[in-house]
Amino acid sequence: MGAEPFIVLEIGTSKICAIAAKLNQNNSFDVIGVSNEPACGIRKGEIINLDLVSESLKHVIQNLEECAGISIGSVDITFSGAHIQSTPRQGVIQILDVEHGVTQDDMNLAVNAAMAGRLPEDRIILQPIVQQYKVDNQNGVSNPKKMLGSMLTVDLLMLHAKANSIFNINTTLENLGIDVTDYHFNAMSSAYSVVTAEQKKCGVLVIDIGAGTTDFVVYVDQRVVTTGVLAVGGDHVTNDIVSAFTISQKSAEQLKCQSGSALTDSSTQLEKISVPAGMGFRACSIPLSDLNIVINARMDELFRMIQDELGKDLLLSLGAGVVLTGGGAKLKNVTRCAERIMGLPCSVGTPFSISGLTSAYQSPEFASPIGMLYYSSQNVPGNEGLIRKFFKWVKAL
Known part of the structure; x- marks a missing residue:
C-alpha cells in the first residue's frame, strides 16, 4: 500500500487545482494525479457564490480521485484573498x-x-x-x-x-465530505517551489500575480521579513482592456495573453490587431501600441504599490532580487517592467521538477499548489493546523 499521498488544493480566483503526490525513497515527490478547472463563484480570492464554488470543488475532487485511483477525505489548502x-x-x-x-x-x-x-x-x-x-x-x-x-x-x-471567508471554505468542503487539514498563504506556498535556500539567505522577494489578487513575501537571512496581499491582479488588466476598447471579456483576455506586453514599444505604433465580432460586440481593430499602454499602466501601478509597501531600505537588502510567479508572470516583458520600477534583477519562477507532472504544469501559475506539497511534507505528522483545531473546538460546543 505504501504511505498515504499528500493532497493539496489551491483555491484561486480563476482556477481550482488539486494535486495528489507520494514521497518516494529519495524524499522527492511522485505525482499520481492532477485536476484543474476554471473557478466559478470566487472574486479576489473570496467566495461570492457558494453553490458555484461547491460545484467546481466537487468536479475537481472527483476528477482527482478518478485520475489517481484514490478516495480523498482530507486536503491541505493554499489560497489568497485581499482580507489576509x-x-x-x-x-x-x-x-x-x-x-x-x-x-x-x-x-x-x-x-x-x-x-x-x-x-x-x-x-x-x-x-x-x-x-x-x-x-x-x-x-x-x-x-x-x-x-x-x-x-x-x-x-x-x-x-x-x-473568519467568514475561512468558514465558507470549510463548510463547502465539509459538505463534500472533505476535511481541511491545514491552510497556507499562496505566496509562501509558491516560494517553496521556486526559490532556493541560498536565495532566501541572500534576500529575495517572491511576487505571486494571480487573477484577483497579488501576494508577496520577502525573505532575508532565510527568514520571512514581511508578507502582503494587494487587491490587484491579472483580471484588472483584462478589465482595463475591456473599458479602453469596448470589447468582450473573452477577447480582452486573449489579447492580453497572446499579443500584450507589460512594456510599451514605439516600434509597434503602426501594428494593429483585429478583434472579431462576438458576444454582442462589433468587430474592431486595435493599435498594438495602445493595447500595451493600457497594460503597462496597470502593471506599473502594481509594482509601484509593492515598492511603496516594502520601502527602499528593504528592497536594497534583496541580493537575490525578485521572482515572479502566478499566471501574471507569463505576461510578455513583465520581468523587465518589474526591474525598471524596483531597480532589482527579476526572473520568472518555474516550479522545481517533480516526477509524474507533465510539462503543462511546470509553469508559474502552478507554483502555489506544487509548493504546497513541499510545505505539507515538511509539517510534523499529526501536527494539526490552528484552523483545524479551532473548528474541532467549535463542533464540540
Whole structure:
C-alpha cells in the first residue's frame, strides 16, 4: 500500500487545482494525479457564490480521485484573498530549566505568548510565522534548542484572515465530505517551489500575480521579513482592456495573453490587431501600441504599490532580487517592467521538477499548489493546523 499521498488544493480566483503526490525513497515527490478547472463563484480570492464554488470543488475532487485511483477525505489548502493580513508580534518567557537550556516546550510557550494578544472578532489566525528567537541578549537565533539562558524571546508574523471567508471554505468542503487539514498563504506556498535556500539567505522577494489578487513575501537571512496581499491582479488588466476598447471579456483576455506586453514599444505604433465580432460586440481593430499602454499602466501601478509597501531600505537588502510567479508572470516583458520600477534583477519562477507532472504544469501559475506539497511534507505528522483545531473546538460546543 505504501504511505498515504499528500493532497493539496489551491483555491484561486480563476482556477481550482488539486494535486495528489507520494514521497518516494529519495524524499522527492511522485505525482499520481492532477485536476484543474476554471473557478466559478470566487472574486479576489473570496467566495461570492457558494453553490458555484461547491460545484467546481466537487468536479475537481472527483476528477482527482478518478485520475489517481484514490478516495480523498482530507486536503491541505493554499489560497489568497485581499482580507489576509500579517501582524508582527513578540512573545517573552522565562526559560523553564536554565541548567539544561531551551526546550521545544519553551519555544512553544514563547510562540503562544506572542499570539496571546486579541484579534478583532471577525478575524481568525491562519498561522504564526517565526522570524527569529532571542536568548537573553543574543539576537538572530534561528533554533534556540539547548541554548543556555534565562529569557527566551520570539519575534513572529501572525497571518490572519476574515473568519467568514475561512468558514465558507470549510463548510463547502465539509459538505463534500472533505476535511481541511491545514491552510497556507499562496505566496509562501509558491516560494517553496521556486526559490532556493541560498536565495532566501541572500534576500529575495517572491511576487505571486494571480487573477484577483497579488501576494508577496520577502525573505532575508532565510527568514520571512514581511508578507502582503494587494487587491490587484491579472483580471484588472483584462478589465482595463475591456473599458479602453469596448470589447468582450473573452477577447480582452486573449489579447492580453497572446499579443500584450507589460512594456510599451514605439516600434509597434503602426501594428494593429483585429478583434472579431462576438458576444454582442462589433468587430474592431486595435493599435498594438495602445493595447500595451493600457497594460503597462496597470502593471506599473502594481509594482509601484509593492515598492511603496516594502520601502527602499528593504528592497536594497534583496541580493537575490525578485521572482515572479502566478499566471501574471507569463505576461510578455513583465520581468523587465518589474526591474525598471524596483531597480532589482527579476526572473520568472518555474516550479522545481517533480516526477509524474507533465510539462503543462511546470509553469508559474502552478507554483502555489506544487509548493504546497513541499510545505505539507515538511509539517510534523499529526501536527494539526490552528484552523483545524479551532473548528474541532467549535463542533464540540
